[in-house]
Amino acid sequence: MDLHLPSGKVDLVDQKTASPIQKPKTERHRMSSRLAGKVAIITGAGSGIGRAAAELFAAEGARVMCADIHAEAVRQTANAIGAAAISATVDVSVPEQVERMVLETASAFGRLDVMYANAGIGEAANVIDLTIEQWNRMIAINLTSVWLSAKYALPHLIKAGGGSIINQSSSAGLIGIPGVPHYAAAKAGVIGLTRQIAAEYGPLNIRCNAICPSAIPTPLMVTVWEKRARDAKSTASIPEQEVAAAAKLPLRRLGTTADCANLALFLASDESSWISGVAMPLDGGLTAT
C-alpha cells in the first residue's frame, strides 16, 4: 500500500463521468460543518461516487483518507481536496492493505469516525457462463472488502466512542436484476453484514447502514451497459441505454454521484444518529414499483 500525503492544492479535476445526464446537484465548493471534527475513510475514492463523497465530506469539515486501487486517480482526488485529504493506493480485498489503510489514517489524523466502504467493480454475466474465477473475484472485491473495512475500522470507532460505517450495496442486493448474478450475491451479502454489524456494535454507539443505488452513470455502470449491449448484439449507444434505463424509473432520471454522496453525508453525520441497520434504496423509485 502506498500512502500519499497532500502535495498542495491543484485545480479540481473533472469526475470521470461518462454521460451528459450526470449533473451533480451539489455545489462543489460549499463550506459547511456537518462533519466538523470527524475523520473518514472512503474507499473507491479515485472515481465516481467515492470521489464525489470525498469532496463533499471534506467540504463539510471532515478530514478524509481517499483510498483506491488506482494510484494516480486517488492522488488526484486528494490533491483536489487539499490539506484535509490524504490518499493511499489500496486493494480493498487484501487484508494487510486494508489494515494498513486504517492504521495510516488513525496515525495521520489521530482518530477515525466514519468508514465508507464504497469501492467495487461491476460486471455483466449470466449464471450459466459465469466462471469460478469471476465469482471469486467479485465476492472478494465487493463483499470480503466490506467485512475487512469493518474489521479493521471497528477498534478505532470503538476507541472514539462511536462512529458510522456506511457500506455500498445496490438495488441488485434488494431485488432481482437480470444479468449480474455474482454482483447481486455480493451486494445482498453486504446488506446482511450491515444488519449484523448494526445489531452487534449498536450498544457501542456504532451505526452501520447500507446504500442501495440503482443506475448512476459512472465508469462501473458504463462497463456493465457495454457488455450487455455486446451480449445482446445491440447497437444501442451508451446515451441511448441511459435514456432507456431512466424511462424505467418512476422519477424518470438516472441518479448522480452527488445524489449518492449526499446520502452518504447524511449517514456519516450526526443527523442520522438514530438510524442503523438500514439498507436504504437510492433508486429513483425503482424498488417501489
Ligand SMILES: NC(=O)c1ccc[n+]([C@@H]2O[C@H](COP(=O)([O-])OP(=O)(O)OC[C@H]3O[C@@H](n4cnc5c(N)ncnc54)[C@H](O)[C@@H]3O)[C@@H](O)[C@H]2O)c1
Ligand atoms: N454506479 C452505479 O449505478 C452503482 C449502482 C449501485 C451500486 N454501485 C456501487 O457504488 C460503488 C462505487 O461505484 P461507482 O459507480 O462510483 O464506480 P467507479 O468505477 O466510478 O468507482 C469505483 C472505484 O472503485 C475502485 N476499485 C475497484 N476495485 C478496487 C479494489 N480492489 N480496491 C480498491 N479500489 C477499487 C476503482 O478503481 C474505482 O475508482 C461500487 O461499490 C458499486 O458497486 C454503483
